[in-house]
Amino acid sequence: MDILSNLALGFSIALTPWTLMLAVIGAFVGTIIGALPGLGPSNGVALLIPISFSMGLDAISALVLLTSVYYGAMYGGRISSILLNIPGDEPAVMTTLDGYPMAKQGFASDALVISGVASFVGAFLATIALMLMAPLLAQVAFKFGPAEYFALYMLAFCTLGGIGANNQAKSAMAAAIGLGIAMIGLDKTTGMTRFTFGNLHLNDGIDFLVAIVGLFAVAEVFHFIESHGKDSAIGVKLGKITVNWAKMWSTRWAMLRGTVIGFAAGVLPGAGASLGSFLAYMGEKAIARDPESFGKGNPRGVAAPEAGNNAAAGGALVPMLTLGVPGSGTTAVLLALLLTLNITPGPLLFTDRPEVVWGLIAALLIANIVLLVMNVPMVKIFVHILSVPSAILLPGVTMIAFVGIYSLTGSSFDMLMMIGFGVMGYVFRKLDIPTVPVILGILLGNAMEDNLRRAMVLSDGDWTYLFSSPIAVGLWLAAALGFVAPMFLRGVLKRPPVPATDSYDSD
Amino acid sequence: MKGDRIFGLVMMVVALGYLLSASTVETSFLSDPVGPRVFPYIIGALVMICALVMVLRPDPDVDWPGPAMVMTLGAALLALVLYALTIKPLGFILPTMLASGFLSWQISRRPAQAAIAGAGLGIGLYILFKTVLGLGLHGLPRFLMG
Incomplete structure (x- = not known):
């Protein structure tokens, strides 16, 4: 009953015409962002944070707008996967495996409808699971002290670095660089400046939005200029959109299995949507009676990964809202949004500001219904947008990145720093160093140090205090396992060959 | 090969600079048991170790632009x-x-x-x-x- 009354509160906030309009706009923009190769949920949301902040939206409006963009991007990624064989973003990679063959055989409309419905099933059920699970986890989170939080941050870095990267040293380095950048500026406890080298611009530290937009969006510009001309895939003609109910009904279990696997993958800190869709696809293939038909246009090969990546998007919100620890690149960006809006995620959020949490959940449910309508009957609109040439699109995206940071900070110094982060992101990608741990480090660095120092105050400098509670020990063990296990599992979890692509999104 | 080695060496220099800079951070008498230097020391040491691994065990090189x-x-x-x-x-x-x-x-x-x-x-x-x-x-x- 508690949940129902909370949900009623949420809908009373989210069902105003203004919020509904924001959800529709966010879902529309998000689908476009997802569909465009090279732009995905994380850089799309990153681009829009500074702008929505400069527009002076209040906390709930901004949250509704940007989470709609987030969900929309998860829906939109499949469109270019199916029609162009170019994944619109990283989680949509698995959808190309069966989606493009289906389109080539003349079933483009079926593939789009099934994947659209699968996205809805995954996202909708995951939002309901989020609703049931988040308050429970928030209860557990109340038992967390500074030692547990420190261990939890370690867990996030370790699993993110372990699962997300090919080389553990490189992801650990990326996390350390992010933490190092977070140290710049005033030390809250002593009031002394650190690593500013006398530059007054650095006294407040480096704005994480500058780093995020630089690493995710500006780096994409350099990457795109380098790879232009390679995305000359010939699109598949799309006829009239019709719904083949029988075919869709035959994929119902694939959708549900994909949802469960995706949601579980999303809840794990550090895993995220790409892993969710990957595991959902591999799971579906493993239990299928006809595994050889996967990769040749099997509708279940479209339904499972799409349900998986959308469910993972919902699952990733669970640790982000209850513990303040994001599970993926995109939720790291959403965490940045919350921090910008002065909302501190964590168990207290559920008791102190229920209107934020439940308004957000209600908005997600609404956004999903809007997205189902946009992505099944109205999918043709987005197909037209895909034909905008990149020579217009990319400069436009770049300028949006600059305007966002400029209207937020009004300083050339921050824009130059953003370009610097862009160059860094480009070099890191060349060297196969993941950039998401850098973002996570910048976002969590101060909280992590703060918790370490508070733990040491409590224990009067005794470092064994960090391992003194069962919860903390469990988290440390999970962290060690999450970092080391992928080294051994890498052979088992080998990704199937995916079509050569130049789109990329660090989720 | 080369890319990882060069980057590793650059990061070792950066980490050294970071550690040196951390050692000059002033602490006030009001500080806690850990102080403002320890966490940066840990970070610097971690970067140093990772950079060393990159130099000693580099990944195969990627296509750098011409x-x-x-x-x-x-x-x-x-x-x-x-x-x-x-x-x-x-x-x-x-x-x-x-x-x-x-x-x-x-x-x-x-x-x-x-x-x-x-x-x-x-x-x-x-x-x-x-x-x-x-x-x-x-x-x-x-x-x-x-």
Whole structure:
């Protein structure tokens, strides 16, 4: 009953015409962002944070707008996967495996409808699971002290670095660089400046939005200029959109299995949507009676990964809202949004500001219904947008990145720093160093140090205090396992060959 | 091979500088048992270890861009830096037209299309941001606005 009354509160906030309009706009923009190769949920949301902040939206409006963009991007990624064989973003990679063959055989409309419905099933059920699970986890989170939080941050870095990267040293380095950048500026406890080298611009530290937009969006510009001309895939003609109910009904279990696997993958800190869709696809293939038909246009090969990546998007919100620890690149960006809006995620959020949490959940449910309508009957609109040439699109995206940071900070110094982060992101990608741990480090660095120092105050400098509670020990063990296990599992979890692509999104 | 080694060495130098800089952070007598230096020390040491691993066990090298592409990327970088420096004194529209037109030309190599894209983006984005989204932007150079 508690949940129902909370949900009623949420809908009373989210069902105003203004919020509904924001959800529709966010879902529309998000689908476009997802569909465009090279732009995905994380850089799309990153681009829009500074702008929505400069527009002076209040906390709930901004949250509704940007989470709609987030969900929309998860829906939109499949469109270019199916029609162009170019994944619109990283989680949509698995959808190309069966989606493009289906389109080539003349079933483009079926593939789009099934994947659209699968996205809805995954996202909708995951939002309901989020609703049931988040308050429970928030209860557990109340038992967390500074030692547990420190261990939890370690867990996030370790699993993110372990699962997300090919080389553990490189992801650990990326996390350390992010933490190092977070140290710049005033030390809250002593009031002394650190690593500013006398530059007054650095006294407040480096704005994480500058780093995020630089690493995710500006780096994409350099990457795109380098790879232009390679995305000359010939699109598949799309006829009239019709719904083949029988075919869709035959994929119902694939959708549900994909949802469960995706949601579980999303809840794990550090895993995220790409892993969710990957595991959902591999799971579906493993239990299928006809595994050889996967990769040749099997509708279940479209339904499972799409349900998986959308469910993972919902699952990733669970640790982000209850513990303040994001599970993926995109939720790291959403965490940045919350921090910008002065909302501190964590168990207290559920008791102190229920209107934020439940308004957000209600908005997600609404956004999903809007997205189902946009992505099944109205999918043709987005197909037209895909034909905008990149020579217009990319400069436009770049300028949006600059305007966002400029209207937020009004300083050339921050824009130059953003370009610097862009160059860094480009070099890191060349060297196969993941950039998401850098973002996570910048976002969590101060909280992590703060918790370490508070733990040491409590224990009067005794470092064994960090391992003194069962919860903390469990988290440390999970962290060690999450970092080391992928080294051994890498052979088992080998990704199937995916079509050569130049789109990329660090989720 | 080479890329990882060079980056590892650069990061070792950076980490050393970071550690040295951390050792000069002033602590006040009010500080806690850990103080403001320990966490940066841990970070610096971690970077040092990871950089060492990268130098000793580098991954196979990737395709670095050729000289022509480096020039192109350098030009794009220069255009972005100039854009960042001129958007304030010259207003939004003109620098945006030039920068987006230049980037467009770099991608398509079609001057006419690039000119139209630049002009369209400069004006279109200004209208979008200023009128629709209500951001506080100056459209024209300050001295023309009076």
